Amino acid sequence: MISQKAQYALKALVVLARLEPGEAITTVQIAEKRDIPRKFLEQILLELKRHGLVASKRGRDGGYMLLRSADKITFGEVLRIVDGPLAPLPCLSKVAYRRCEGCTDEESCEVRRVFKLVTSATRAVLDRATIEDAITTDDDDLAQFMVSAAA
Template sequence: MISQKAKYALRALIELARAKEGDAQLITDIASHQRIPKKFLEQILLDLKHDGLVYSRRGRNGGYGLLKDPCHITFGQIMRIIDGPMAPLPCLSRMAYRRCEDCHDETICEIRRVFSRAYDQSAKILDSTTLADA
């Protein structure tokens, strides 16, 4: 399930994607338009800044903006930054693989096989859908 923090991050980045290129958006405007608590949004934008998706600028024309073109930022990328690995089972994670403690053999695990198909499809969609698509 997607976290509230990830939903807010997606909404904030979609708001930034709508801005004219080079125009920084004030955090108060983003929070107001997207109905995101300002303090929470500050934390989210800081995480996204550390991962190279947004920049911040001080001063008269200050605010936040995208560092990359919206067609190069995917929903999957954002969700991994905010929520970490998306895999439903630790044995399916590409970022944080861990063998399931109660599994004797991953190659014959029925649960892994079903969740692997579901995960592959959802990851494919999220990794191919960009902010520009939204």
Template sequence: MLSQKTQYALKAVIALARATPDEVRMTSEIAEAQNIPKKFLEQILLDLKHHGIVVSRRGKTGGYMLRKSPDLITFGEILRIIEGPLAPLSCLSRTAYRRCDGCTDETSCEIRRVFARVAEANRAILDTTTIADCLAPQGQPQTTLSSIPG
């Protein structure tokens, strides 16, 4: 289940993606439009800034804007920044691998085999779906489970 923080992060990035490329959006404006507590949004935007997703401008007309084009920001990237690894088991994580406690042989682990398929399906969707994809008009082709190989 997505945390509220992750949902807010995605809403904020999508709101910034809707702005014109050089348009700076104020935190208070995003918070109000997206119904996000302002202080919480400030923390989220700082996390996103430290990871190179957004940039900030100071001053009276300051605020935030995307650092990268929306077609280069994936849902998987945002989830990993906010939530950490996507894998359901530590032995399947690409970014924080750790052998599961009590595991003697990963290659014969039935649980790992099933959840490896789950992890690959999640990655296939989250790492190929960009912020720009979700802004596409309804009816445009989007990634679906039936279009994912395997």
């Protein structure tokens, strides 16, 4: 399950992706559009800015905008920034690997074997699905895309 923070980050990025190139929107406007607590949104946007996904602009027409195009920002990248590793078990994490407590042999672990498949399929989908896909792809095409990514 993804965190509320990750959901808000993805919702904010969708709002930013719908803007015209060069257009900016304030945190107040984003918060109102997507019903996100403004102070929490500000923290999220600062984190996304530190990771090079969004930029801020000062002044009368200031606010936030995407730094990279929506088709270059994946759900997987955003989730890793906000929530950390995608793997449900520490022994499957690519960035935060550690042996599971009480594990004597990862290769023969039945639980790990099943979750390795789950993790692989999840990564495949999330690392291919972009913010642009969420906006432009209809439900049937998106479902087909997800199935093909996980295969």
